[in-house]
Amino acid sequence: MHQLIASPHNGAFLVARPGARAGMRIPRALYEQVASIAESGAPLPPWLLEGARTAWDLDLAGLTMRDTVLVRPETGLGYGRATYEINKGCNFNCEHCYLAERRFEGLPWVGKARLLRLLRDAGVLWLQFTGGEPLIDRDFMDAYTFAHRSGMLIEILTNGSRLHRPEVIALLRELPPYKVTVSLYGATPDSFDSLTRRKGAFKLVERGLAAAREAGLPLELALIFTRHNAHEVDAMRAVADRYGAARTEYGTISPTYSGTPEPLAAQAPGFLDKTGVFQGCPAGHTFFHVDPHGLATMCKVGRENPVDLMAEGLDGLLRLPGIADAQMLRTGGCGGCQLSGTCRVCRPLAKAYQEAKAPLNTYCRHGNEEA
Incomplete structure (x- = not known):
């Protein structure tokens, strides 16, 4: 190896x-x-x-x-990173989830293997497995092994509920990822289980974090602040410290990528992310997202005009930069905005908010808030 x-x-x-x-x-x-x-x-x-x-x-x-x-050989395509949504299915039912539907469906193993070969041949060096919950996919273990042995550096974005399983820990010890990112939805069973709408979810995640720490896996916690856990911010940070994990913090809840508003109910007042001014993004040019059916898009949110990799192969990716550029144009509700130079939200995400008819103050975060 x-x-x-x-x-x-x-x-x-x-x-x-x-x-x-x-x-x-x-x-x-x-x-x-x-x-x-x-x-x-x-x-x-x-x-x-x-x-x-x-x-x-x-x-x-x-x-x-x-x-x-x-x-890894040179390729005519310049895609160094990709995210692979191996399955939208999930064993949690989180109130804030950006997926419009969480169906257990996708390619059979033969299709997954072909898709991973396409990602490799597109030049992808850094690959993120995501979902849904990737660890519940029946082919995750084989897909992870295939990608790792193909020379990809892997991050797993997971809810942590299956991370304690011996077969998962054994695989990640043998073929280490460069990062395992676990989403943390609270610091107590009450807050965590309330958001995930699954009794016992917090205890499962604690078992996973303990197993990952013992195995020496490179952990990072994504702290998701919502109305369920806003009173536990410091305690959530303490959880990350307890497990020796790096942490990132997210306070902005988005609509579904298809523009429906249901997740916005989980937003905690006063917790919009203080992101910087949006100055462009390489999505669609050096990075792309692929869904469970092999449909490639510029990112997880900007899913217009997907490229069917299973039908078109790598040639289809030649169209992706143009598709991405079209989605970045400030049209619709952002057209003509006098403060677009200080906007903090990318166009595909702003469009999702607008389609969800979200209040302006839930996403419009100009440098000059009063203006």
């Missing part, structure tokens, strides 16, 4: 290590050097041995290229 990955990425060349965030940027000449000997029994070049010691405290002396380094 490879210990290092040499890969093109957005016009540059990287050496990465599965399960690690640190890496090395290298010139084309060194990438071509390792590519030329990748399948041989040659030893690793001295610069790569020294780089591995510096970046990861890893001693690879005496090992061969064939057994140690996976070289």
Whole structure:
């Protein structure tokens, strides 16, 4: 099994290590050097041995290229990142969920394997498994293994309810992700179970966090602030500290990506995210999202005019930048806005709010609020 990955990425060349965030940027000449000997029994070049010691405290002396380094080939497409919504189904029923429906459906295993090959061949180096809840998909274990062994660096975005299972922990120990992000919906069973609308959800997630910590997995907690847990903000931060996890905080609840308003009822007053001014996004150009049926879109929210990868193959991705650019135009309810230069919301998300007929103060966050 490879210990290092040499890969093109957005016009540059990287050496990465599965399960690690640190890496090395290298010139084309060194990438071509390792590519030329990748399948041989040659030893690793001295610069790569020294780089591995510096970046990861890893001693690879005496090992061969064939057994140690996976070289990802160059591709005509510049997509370095993708998210894969392996299944929209979920074992929670969260009030704030942005998915319009949570159906257990998607491609059979043969289709999933073909889709993952397409992602690999599109140049995807960083892949996020998401859902729904990815760990409940019947093919998750095989899909994760396939992606990891194809030379992708993986993040799992999960509700944590299946993270305690021995087979999951064993897989992630053997083939480590670079991050496991667990959504935290409260610091007590009352708040957590109320939002997820599943009794016992909090206890399941605590078991998962404990198992992940014991296994040494790279944990991050996404703290989701809602009307159910706004009084527990400090306690939620303490949960992250207790499990030794990094944390990010989210206070803005969005409508469903199809523009229906139901999730907005979970918004806690005073908890809109204080994001920066929106200055563009690489979605659709260097990054894309793919749903359970293999439909590729610019991101999880901007799902207009999807590209059917299963029918069109990689050629379909050539159309995606133009589709993304069209969705970024300030039209409809944002057309003619005199404060668009200080807007903090991307156009696809603003459109979802507008279609949901959401009050302006739930999403319009200009730098000058009074204006």
